Amino acid sequence: MKLLRIGATGEEIPAVLAEDGRVFALSELTGDIDGEFLASGGIDRVRAALAEGSLPAVDPAGLRIGAPVARPGKVVCIGLNYRDHAEETGAAVPERPVVFMKDPSTVVGPYDPVLIPRGSVKTDWEVELAVVIGREARYLADPGEAADCIAGYAISNDVSEREFQLEYSAQWDLGKSCESFNPLGPWLVTPDEAGDPRALGLQLAVNGEVRQDGDTKNMIFDVHYLVWYLSQYMVLRPGDVINTGTPAGVALGLPGTPYLREGDTVELSIDGLGTQRQTFVNA
Template structure:
């Protein structure tokens, strides 16, 4: 099942994409697709209503698509989680997950405009598989228990400013938390439909030129391990988002490749999870 939110920023309507490609309004079942909805197994209510033909259709033509999860409590990110990305940046392949946080207010819709920060010279792209938590996870016993706490998956663009991140103070959050730096969506795809997330192709192009073409099979730490690992150090709550890392092909790892400038268009896709397209503009 594919859940989404449609409408202007701050006024999105919760919806579901049917198998026939039509979009249906689920606002009669929930006020929003958020942590409370996920924690109450709201997805099962939507699934039942969709199967019973009880949901009114929406014409999505011309309507903005918002992030598929409203107001995530936190965005937890994993750095250097693809061997080829670690190698291209000159970093060692980590023996434990590299964890940093991103301001959750960075989360915007998958096609929203992204703002290049004032003073930026090195705004970069990163296509990533995002994991959305559906059940509270704390001190999980093993990675094998982890997937029961996952509500679904989405595409994330972990936009990064490399000077802010690496050259100013070494505090990664400074280069990760700039306004609009986390387009998410278009859908929250439930695990039964997402399939095997250990073998999904990820792709990203800048102005039509392919920059990233990877596969989640090349992750250093897979999704179950990451959810389990993070639960040992923080409580993961429904609606939280985990960005699981990016494959090779970022500007940082491609000497001579220009960083993003105003007017550039970035397109992302992950197998089964849809596509994103953002145009970049100066803040």
Template sequence: MKLMRVGDPGREIPAVLAEDGRIHSLSGLTPDIDGAFLEAGGAERARTALARGELPEVDPTGLRIGAPLARPGKVVCIGLNYRDHAAETGAAIPTRPVVFMKDPSVVVGPYDTVLIPRTSVKTDWEVELAVVIGREARYLDSPSDAAAVIAGYAISNDVSEREFQLERSGQWDLGKSCETFNPLGPWLVTADEIDDVQALDLNLAVNGEARQAGSTKDMVFDVAYLVWYLSQYMVLRPGDVINTGTPAGVALGLPGTPFLRDGDTVELSINGLGAQHQTFRDA
């Protein structure tokens, strides 16, 4: 099932994308798509209501698509989780996941404008698989327990300002939490629709020129391991998001490749999860 939220920023309504491409409102079932909805089995209720023809259709004309998840509790990010990305940045392959946090308020819609910070000289792109938690995960016994707590998956653009991240602080947060720095969506695809989460292709282009082309099979730490690992250090709650890392092809790892500037466009996709498109503008 493809869950989504549509409408103006701050006024989105919950919806579902049917197999025939039509959008149906979930407003009669839930105020929003959030942690409470996921924890209470909202996706299954939506699936049943759609099959019964109980959901009104939404006119898509001129309709903005927002982030598919309202108010993530936290956005946990994994750095250097693809071998080729670690190599291109000159970093060693991690022996443990590299974990950092991102301000959840930076999450925006998949086609929204992304703002380049006023003093930025190194705003960069990162196509990533996002994992959305649907049930509380606390001290999971093993990675095999992870599937039971995952609600689904989405595309994430972990936009990063590299000078802020690497040159202005001993931690990465300054370069990761600038406003609008995490387009998410267009859909939250429920886990049952993804046959093998470790066999997904990730692609990104800047101004029409291919930059990133990778596969989740090349992760250093796979999705199940990451969810298990994080649950040993923090409680993962319904509505939390995990950005699982990016493959090679970021500007930081491509000498001579320009960082993003006003008017640049970025297109990214993951098979089964849809596509995004953003225009970058000076803040």
């Protein structure tokens, strides 16, 4: 099942994309697709309503697609989680997950413009598999318990400003939390439809030229391990998002490759999770 939010910024309505391509509004079931909806069994209610044929159809033509999850409580990110990406940046392959946080207000829609920060000369791209939490994960006993805590998956662009990230501070936050730096979507795809999260192809192109072409099978730490690991150090709550890392091919790791400039377009895709596209503009 594919859940989405459509409409102008701040006025999105919750919806579901059916297998036949039709879109149905969920306003009779919930005010939004958020942590409360996920925690209260909202996905099961949508599935039942779809089976009953009781949901009203909506024409999405011309409507903006927003991030599929409203107001995530936190965005937890994993750095250097693909061996080839660690190698291209000159970093050691980590023995434990590299964890950092990203301001949740960076989350925008999958086709929204991304703002290049003032003073930026190294705005970079990162296609990532995002995990959306659907049930509280707190001190999970082992990675096998993680699957029950995952509501679904989405495409994430973990946009980064490398000078801010690596040269201005010992922390990565300054280069990760700039306005609009986390396009998410177009859909939240439930695990039964998303397929094996350990075998999904990821691709990213800049101005039509492929820069990243990877596969989640090359993750150092897979998604279930990451949910388990993070639950030992923080409580993961419904609606939280985990960005699970990016494969090789970022500008940082490609000497001579230009960083993003105004007017550049970036297109991202992950098997089964759709496609997103952004144009970059100066803040």
